[in-house]
Amino acid sequence: MKVILKETIDTLGIAGTECEVAAGYGRNYLLPQGKAVLATPQNRKVMEQAKAKLDLQIAKERKMAEEMADKIKDVVCTIKAKVHEESRLYGSVTTHDIKESLNSQEIMVERRVILLAEPIKEIGEYKVPIRLYKDVEPEITVNVIAEEKE
Secondary structure, three states, rough: EEEOOOEOOOHHHHHHEEEEEOOHHHHHHHHHHHHEOOOOOOHHHHHHHHHHHHHHHHHHHHHHHHHHHHHHHHEEEEEEEEEEEEEEEEEEEOOOHHHHHHHHOOOOOOOHHHHOOOEEEEOOEEEEEEOOEEEEEEEEEEEEEEEEOO
């Protein structure tokens, strides 16, 4: 099923592009949610007319993402965790923990934009990329330290 995206979807593409999706995905999710329209000649013509507006919106989103990237590229998150042995953690540090640490520094991001390959299970310093826009991925530093024993 060919559809034209009305808004940017990470897995499919940016707003205004035409893409091929599974029939069920298009019929049951994209079309009812208003995220896409069927790729008919009439809808293509309407989207071409709205293309200038979409290009302006995309440029604006990219500029905002680049400004946010400049703001967070040197951020250091320090997370205290309980230590089991020398450097092994009892649990692990996940995207949720990183999000909470960023929120405490007044940097609001969603959990899904934090690109942590696997949970952190040892003490140390890690570089974690944050996907703010398609090609804008600044790295933050995450320091995992041992929690003081009482």
